[in-house]
Amino acid sequence: MAGPRGRPLIVGSGIAGLYVALRSQELGLRPTLVTKASLEESNTRYAQGGIAAAVGPDDAVGLHLKDTVRAGDGLVNAKAARILVEEAPRRIADLVRFGVPFDTLEGQVALGREAAHSRARILHAGGDATGLRIEETLRERVVAAGIEVRERAALRRIAPRPEGGWRAELALDGAADPTLLDASELVLATGGAGNLYRETSNPAVAMGEGVAVAARAGVLLADMEFVQFHPTVFHREGAPRFLITEALRGEGAHLRNERGEPFMTRYHPLGDLAPRDVVTRAIRSEMERTRQPSVFLDATHLSRDRLASRFPTVFRFLADYALDPSRDLIPVAPAAHFTIGGIATDTEGRSSRTGLLACGEVAATGVHGANRLGSNSLLEGLVFGEHVARQLLHPVRGGPAPPGAVVAVPPPHGAGGAVPAGAPSEIRSILWEEVGIVRNAAGLQRALRRLASILDAIEPADGGPAPAPGADAAFTAYLIARAALAREESRGAHYRSDFPRPRPAWRLHLGLRVGGAEERPTRAAAPAREVKALGASAVPWT
Numbered sequence: 001m002a003g004p005r006g007r008p009l010i011v012g013s014g015i016a017g018l019y020v021a022l023r024s025q026e027l028g029l030r031p032t033l034v035t036k037a038s039l040e041e042s043n044t045r046y047a048q049g050g051i052a053a054a055v056g057p058d059d060a061v062g063l064h065l066k067d068t069v070r071a072g073d074g075l076v077n078a079k080a081a082r083i084l085v086e087e088a089p090r091r092i093a094d095l096v097r098f099g100v101p102f103d104t105l106e107g108q109v110a111l112g113r114e115a116a117h118s119r120a121r122i123l124h125a126g127g128d129a130t131g132l133r134i135e136e137t138l139r140e141r142v143v144a145a146g147i148e149v150r151e152r153a154a155l156r157r158i159a160p161r162p163e164g165g166w167r168a169e170l171a172l173d174g175a176a177d178p179t180l181l182d183a184s185e186l187v188l189a190t191g192g193a194g195n196l197y198r199e200t201s202n203p204a205v206a207m208g209e210g211v212a213v214a215a216r217a218g219v220l221l222a223d224m225e226f227v228q229f230h231p232t233v234f235h236r237e238g239a240p241r242f243l244i245t246e247a248l249r250g251e252g253a254h255l256r257n258e259r260g261e262p263f264m265t266r267y268h269p270l271g272d273l274a275p276r277d278v279v280t281r282a283i284r285s286e287m288e289r290t291r292q293p294s295v296f297l298d299a300t301h302l303s304r305d306r307l308a309s310r311f312p313t314v315f316r317f318l319a320d321y322a323l324d325p326s327r328d329l330i331p332v333a334p335a336a337h338f339t340i341g342g343i344a345t346d347t348e349g350r351s352s353r354t355g356l357l358a359c360g361e362v363a364a365t366g367v368h369g370a371n372r373l374g375s376n377s378l379l380e381g382l383v384f385g386e387h388v389a390r391q392l393l394h395p396v397r398g399g400p401a402p403p404g405a406v407v408a409v410p411p412p413h414g415a416g417g418a419v420p421a422g423a424p425s426e427i428r429s430i431l432w433e434e435v436g437i438v439r440n441a442a443g444l445q446r447a448l449r450r451l452a453s454i455l456d457a458i459e460p461a462d463g464g465p466a467p468a469p470g471a472d473a474a475f476t477a478y479l480i481a482r483a484a485l486a487r488e489e490s491r492g493a494h495y496r497s498d499f500p501r502p503r504p505a506w507r508l509h510l511g512l513r514v515g516g517a518e519e520r521p522t523r524a525a526a527p528a529r530e531v532k533a534l535g536a537s538a539v540p541w542t
Helices: 015-026 061-071 078-098 130-144 209-216 276-290 304-310 312-319 377-393 423-434 441-458 469-486 528-533
Strands: 009-011 032-034 148-150 153-160 166-172 179-183 186-188 227-234 254-256 295-298 330-339 342-344 356-358 405-409 510-514
Touching (some): 015 032, 015 078, 015 130, 061 078, 078 130, 078 377, 186 209, 209 469, 227 276, 276 295, 304 312, 356 377, 423 441, 423 469, 441 469, 469 510
Parallel strands (some): 009 032, 009 186, 186 356, 405 510
Antiparallel strands (some): 254 295
């Protein structure tokens, strides 16, 4: 007998989880939505930039596709990207139907432009509060629809049931014992892992535990080495790291170094509107060259009224620090922003394990390739969330295509000790210093040794209780570093100073599987030493 039919369990309350819950109920299912914090807390809430769709009179789906593929640096899954851009207008219509108040200008939807987009195609709601408006609207609809919601329930372990379906072990806030929930299908929409880095634009909940929980269950991961850094995050000693939306540069703001010099045209012909990975590394280079902790975003030539109306969230935040963007330069520096890799899925959200689906930032469809095009992230949650909801209604077997190579990761082992108070801070420093914007083999090997040492102390022994949040965070960090060591080239958001150029043999997706067997790159052109090594030297547990 299968699990409770038509009762999917959805974990995560960002745009992907909320949308899947709403749509699956509309399709006649009875979903349960689980979130580890409050219902409104997710990365979606903090998304300023907007959501991309080819709906303008001078735009076309083909142009959106071309920009997405170009930004992805040779690794975009063409099928997934075409689905993303073709279905974007319909998913925007869904948001309008749910009540999202998109900004308009003279009766028409207002469209902005961002880096690496060839057209103005970014829709906003409340100016730079797009994520907040979408999250609030979908959350209100979930509550009004009477969907069962369990807040402050952290996912700790998952396992397939012998009779079908999945069982999830949850740790409820304040409860001594875990809660077990059975479901016909399990949907992971747990978001990204940006808060594993010391410098990040992400909220505290973005710790990547969903990836670790899935990996421990033997689920195939992919593209974990690709972590996107946002180039312009507010940087002042003692102040929170606050995202300064890319749309400001789309409006005409310029990057300047501490000498007041515009510098982006030295790095890319698109200047300030170059792809995010290019802008991020350019800013890092300028900071190193001038020995300064930041560069500056200059919007002083833009109208104060325009800035205040178009970017009210940024404007209010800067006012708290006595800054007016129409008068003052904004100190900015890069920070971890978006996890491109995660649970390997096909375009229907199906993972390598039957009945386990994933969508949103935790999933790796290949739609972003090696570097995500700005404002495609909220869109990804909607488009593939729709596919997941329909898959829940009419399940069909399937799963992701095999990656070009798979790194085998032995299961972590440990002594089951308590998580030290300083472990989260240490993990963030390790990733920022050794697995950050620029990487190399020596630093990655140091990171793996240090992370393995943390896991050795806090990972439960075999057959013990479910791992604590600190152990899951450390394991996800380890998986990011392991994939980064394996990919011996530079591509998109992954930059290796010891392999500073793309290599044809590595134009493939790299998988990770805990407890599986290593699979060599499938391309016949792969040199033997690349095929053999997979960056495996000096890696703990191997």
